[in-house]
Amino acid sequence: MPRVLVIAPNWIGDALMAQPLFAMLRLKRPDLRIDVLAPEWVAPVFRRMPEIDEVLSAPFRHGALQLKERWRLGRALRARGHVQAIVLPNTWKAALVPFFADIPLRSGYAGEARYGLLNLVYHKDRAAQVSMVEHYARLADAPGHSRTGREAPLPDPRLTTDAARARATALRLGIAIGNAPLAVLCPGAEYGPAKRWPAARYGALATNLVTKGWQIAVLGSSKDALACAEVALAAPGVSDLSGRTTLDEAIDLISCADLVVSNDSGLMHVAAALERPQVAIFGSSSPDHTPPRSRHARVIWLGMPCSPCYKPVCPLGHFRCMNDIGVERVLSECSALAMLPESAD
Ligand code: SF4
CATH class of the missing domain: 3.40.50.2000 (Glycogen Phosphorylase B;)
Structure with a gap:
């Protein structure tokens, strides 16, 4: 069963707007396992998403580099055998853990010129006004792919409740x-x-x-x-x-x-x-x-x-x-x- 690691955004709203990406990934590969690495302050949102298999705790302070800690976490994650990492924040430091984890395919938007750290790089289309949901969902397709009217509309974020x-x-x-x-x-x-x-x-x-x-x-x-x-x-x-x-x-x-x-x-x-x-x-x-x-x-x-x-x-x-x-x-x-x-x- 292939495993993907998603590096989560730091904001609650962005975390929710990433859910259609997870749904699209599942649609393409129903056997895919999706792990999310998220700071504790947004983790509860991911725990209420049925598409997510496991939420891993990112023990980093907001805005802190903590290079040694990221290296240690990356090394620890190697055993999980993720085949791909999808990095949602645009920062350089957000791409470090998948790099240290030796995940073979590391994708995300270029953001802070993360060439090398990422090896499947997407570019924001500045001319097109796309919603944040669409912006994230594009990472389920190959770079440059534009959704057509023939494709199913993106689902809306939804949380489970009891x-x-x-x-x-x-x-x-x-x-x-x-x-x-x-x-x-x-x-x-x-x-x-x-x-x-x-x-x-x-x-x-x-x-x-x-x-x-x-x-x-x-x-x-x-x-x-x-x-x-x-x-x-x-x-x-x-x-x-x-x-x-x-x-x-x-x-x-x-x-x-x-x-x-x-x-x-x-x-x-x-x-x-x-x-x-x-x-x-x-x-x-x-x-x-x-x-x-x-x-x-x-x-x-x-x-x-x-x-x-x-x-x-x-x-x-x-x-x-x-x-x-x-x-x-x-x-x-x-x-x-x-x-x-x-x-x-
Ligand atoms: S510049 Fe205009 S849109 Fe921006 S905060 Fe002021 S009133 Fe609002």
């Missing part, structure tokens, strides 16, 4: 599923403030939803704690879970949600992969590149002349791509999902 376990997780976090509809708000975006709809607006949205009988959980990592606290302060009764959940618990909770409102973030892609009704708010990035791939998703993006700029901080200072999105607009998208009950008043 409903009983998810409800137990929610209860443990203080959320009783079934008492009132649950809205999960995710005001963070690790990339930077230019991808974050203002926390005060999330607060106003939460206040509105609470008056309509919703229970609200605010989710994010400890880096999102300030934004989440601002939302919770604005709307009494809101559960601020920022920094209090593992990624697995966050996935469980989102799987129970009747509505998810987020920025373009990893949790947005989680909600899409769980097919929860969702409103996704885009600022400096583009929904053409990283859309939530779900028919239950509604996207808000103003498409201003300056966007997408893909900057973490607004270079123009006015941040109109987000500041011009009012709470009413988001509420109307929520209503379009047919999820909002009539107001009690």
